[in-house]
Amino acid sequence: MQLYGTEIGSRLMLGTAQYPSPAVLAEAFRRSGAGIATVSVRREAGGERAGAAFWDLVRDLGVTVLPNTAGCHSVREAVTTAHMARELFDTPWIKLEVIGHADTLQPDPFGLVDAARILDEDGFQVFPYTTEDAVLADRLLSAGCEVLMPWGAPIGTGLGLTNIYGLRTLRAQFPDVPMVVDAGLGLPSQAAMAMEMGFDAVLLNTAVSKAGDPAAMAEGFARAVEAGRLAYEADPMEPRDMAAPSTPVIGKAFLT
Amino acid sequence: MRATVLGAGVAGLCVATELVARGCEVTVFDPSPRPGPHGCSWWAGGMLAPFCEGETAEEPVVRLGQEAADWWERQGVNVERRGTVVVTLGRDRNELDRFARRVQGHERLDAAALAALEPDLSGRFDRALHVPGEAYLDPRAALEHLRDRLEHSGATFVAEPGPTTGVTFDCRGLAARDALRDLRGVKGEMAVLRSADIHLTRPVRLLHPRFPLYVVPRPGGLFMLGATQIESDDRRRSVRSVLELLSAAYALHPAFGEAELVEIGADARPAFPDNLPRLVRRGETIHVNGLFRHGFLLAPALARMAAEAACDGTRPELYHEDHD
Numbered sequence: 296m297q298l299y300g301t302e303i304g305s306r307l308m309l310g311t312a313q314y315p316s317p318a319v320l321a322e323a324f325r326r327s328g329a330g331i332a333t334v335s336v337r338r339e340a341g342g343e344r345a346g347a348a349f350w351d352l353v354r355d356l357g358v359t360v361l362p363n364t365a366g367c368h369s370v371r372e373a374v375t376t377a378h379m380a381r382e383l384f385d386t387p388w389i390k391l392e393v394i395g396h397a398d399t400l401q402p403d404p405f406g407l408v409d410a411a412r413i414l415d416e417d418g419f420q421v422f423p424y425t426t427e428d429a430v431l432a433d434r435l436l437s438a439g440c441e442v443l444m445p446w447g448a449p450i451g452t453g454l455g456l457t458n459i460y461g462l463r464t465l466r467a468q469f470p471d472v473p474m475v476v477d478a479g480l481g482l483p484s485q486a487a488m489a490m491e492m493g494f495d496a497v498l499l500n501t502a503v504s505k506a507g508d509p510a511a512m513a514e515g516f517a518r519a520v521e522a523g524r525l526a527y528e529a530d531p532m533e534p535r536d537m538a539a540p541s542t543p544v545i546g547k548a549f550l551t
Numbered sequence: 552m553r554a555t556v557l558g559a560g561v562a563g564l565c566v567a568t569e570l571v572a573r574g575c576e577v578t579v580f581d582p583s584p585r586p587g588p589h590g591c592s593w594w595a596g597g598m599l600a601p602f603c604e605g606e607t608a609e610e611p612v613v614r615l616g617q618e619a620a621d622w623w624e625r626q627g628v629n630v631e632r633r634g635t636v637v638v639t640l641g642r643d644r645n646e647l648d649r650f651a652r653r654v655q656g657h658e659r660l661d662a663a664a665l666a667a668l669e670p671d672l673s674g675r676f677d678r679a680l681h682v683p684g685e686a687y688l689d690p691r692a693a694l695e696h697l698r699d700r701l702e703h704s705g706a707t708f709v710a711e712p713g714p715t716t717g718v719t720f721d722c723r724g725l726a727a728r729d730a731l732r733d734l735r736g737v738k739g740e741m742a743v744l745r746s747a748d749i750h751l752t753r754p755v756r757l758l759h760p761r762f763p764l765y766v767v768p769r770p771g772g773l774f775m776l777g778a779t780q781i782e783s784d785d786r787r788r789s790v791r792s793v794l795e796l797l798s799a800a801y802a803l804h805p806a807f808g809e810a811e812l813v814e815i816g817a818d819a820r821p822a823f824p825d826n827l828p829r830l831v832r833r834g835e836t837i838h839v840n841g842l843f844r845h846g847f848l849l850a851p852a853l854a855r856m857a858a859e860a861a862c863d864g865t866r867p868e869l870y871h872e873d874h875d
Contacts, residue, residue, distance in 0.1 A: 352735075
C-alpha cells in the first residue's frame with residue numbers, strides 16, 4: 296500500500312494514546328506489526344520540548360510516525376499544530392483533525408477543507424479525518440489531499456461502521472483514492488468488514504489501548520485486517536437467495 | 552551502617568525511615584528544608600487504593616500497594632480506612648462494568664447502599680462500586696510527620712551534598728534523569744476546593760471515558776481533585792485541564808459549583824516505560840525511582856525492599872543491577 300508515495304507494509308495503523316504504559320504500547324505494536332503510529336502533538340505540547348521523552352518512545356517503535364492535530368477545534372489551531380509536528384517529527388505528513396463538536400468530536404467539514412488547503416499549499420501531505428460524506432471528500436481532494444480518512448463512528452465509541460451505505464458509496468465514488476477507516480472501531484470483526492468493503496487500511500486507538508490486554512487485542516485487529524484484505528482481493532461471491540449445495544445431491548429431488 | 556539519602560520527597564523519606572528503623576546512621580540531602588510545593592509528592596492525592604489502581608496498573612502495584620496503609624499507620628500517620636466509592640454518570644454506565652471486571656475486592660452498591668455510605672451522593676447515582684479494603688491519608692501532613700519523626704530519631708537533614716560514606720539511596724525523582732536515561736515525566740494537575748455544602752467521608756472516583764476524576768476529602772472542608780495524566784514534563788497548569796477537572800467535579804455534585812477554588816497545582820511524576828518503580832543498583836548507589844502516580848502507595852514497599860537489599864544483601868523484585 297502506498298500513501299503519498301511511501302510504501303507501508305501493514306494495513307493496520309495504531310494510535311499511541313491512553314495505553315497503561317509505554318511498555319504496553321510497544322508490545323501492542325510488536326505483536327500487531329502495525330505499520331504506522333499516530334501521535335498527538337497538541338495535548339503533550341507544553342511549549343519547548345516538554346513531551347520529548349514520550350515522542351522519543353514513539354520514534355523508538357521503529358514504524359512510520361503520522362503526527363495528528365487531535366483536539367484542535369479551529370483552522371488556526373490545527374495549522375499551528377501541524378507546523379509544530381513537522382518540526383518535531385521531521386515529516387510532511389499530518390493527520391488533520393478539526394473538531395466541530397466537543398461531545399461527539401465529529402469533524403468540522405468547513406474548517407477541515409480550509410485547513411487542508413492551507414497545509415497543502417505549505418507543502419504538507421494531509422491525511423484528513425473526515426466523515427463518510429462524498430461531497431466533502433471531493434472538496435478535500437480538490438484541496439490537495441491524496442488520502443482520505445473517513446470515520447467508522449465517532450472517536451472512542453467502538454460502535455463500528457455506523458453508516459455502511461455511506462462508506463460503500465464513498466469507496467465506489469473514489470475507487471483510486473487510498474482510504475483509511477479511522478475512528479469508532481471497537482472489534483476486529485468491524486475492521487475486517489471495513490477491509491472487505493475495499494478500504495485500504497484501518498486506524499484505531501481506544502479499542503486497543505483500553506482493552507484489558509492491549510497487545511492481544513492489537514494482534515486480533517492485525518489478523519482481522521489481514522483476513523478482510525485477503526477476502527477483498529479474493530473477489531468474494533455475491534449473496535444469493537437460492538441455497539446452492541457445493542456437492543451435487545445425486546438421487547434426490549432437488550428442483551422442488 | 553551509614554547511609555545517605557538524596558531527596559526528601561515521599562520516596563526519600565520512606566527509605567530514610569526504613570533505614571533508621573534498621574539502626575542505620577542516615578543523612579538526607581535535599582536543597583529545600585521542609586516538604587513543600589517544590590516536590591512532586593506535595594501534589595499527590597494520598598489515596599492508598601491498590602485495587603482501583605489495578606484497573607490499568609500491573610500486578611506488582613496491586614500486591615505491593617497493599618502494604619501501604621499498615622506501613623503509614625505504623626509511622627503514626629492518620630490513615631482513614633473507609634474504602635473507595637466508584638461512580639459513573641448515566642450514559643457511561645458501561646464504564647462501571649468494565650471497571651468491575653478489572654478490579655478485585657469490590658462490592659456492588661445500589662442507590663440505597665450508596666446513600667448509606669455517602670449520604671451526600673444519595674439520589675445522584677443508581678448504582679456504584681465500593682472497594683472496602685482501601686484507605687487514604689493527607690499526603691502533606693504525612694510528609695511533615697515523617698520528616699519530623701526522622702529528625703527526632705537522629706537522622707540529619709542537610710541542604711548541600713557533602714562527602715558520602717556507605718550506601719547512597721538516590722530518591723531524587725525526575726531530577727535523577729541525568730543518571731536514569733529512560734526516566735520520563737508524566738504531568739499531573741490537581742485542584743483543591745473548599746466547600747461546607749458537601750460532605751464526603753472517603754475518596755470517590757468518577758469514571759469517564761475522557762475526563763476521569765477522583766475526589767479525596769481532606770480536613771477542614773477541603774477536597775482534592777485529581778488528576779490529569781499527560782505525557783509531558785511540563786509543569787504549567789493548563790486552562791483545559793482545570794476546566795476538565797472542575798467540570799467533572801461539578802458533574803459529580805453540583806455543590807462543587809459553589810465551592811471556593813483554593814489551589815491549582817501541577818507537577819511531573821517520574822516514570823519508567825512500564826510505569827513500574829525500580830530499584831537500580833550502580834556500585835554503592837541504589838536508585839529508588841519511577842513511582843509514577845503511586846508515590847504514597849508504593850514508597851513503603853520500595854523503601855523496605857531497598858533497605859533489605861542494602862542491609863541484608865537481598866535481591867528483591869523490581870531490582871536491577873546496572874553497570875553502565
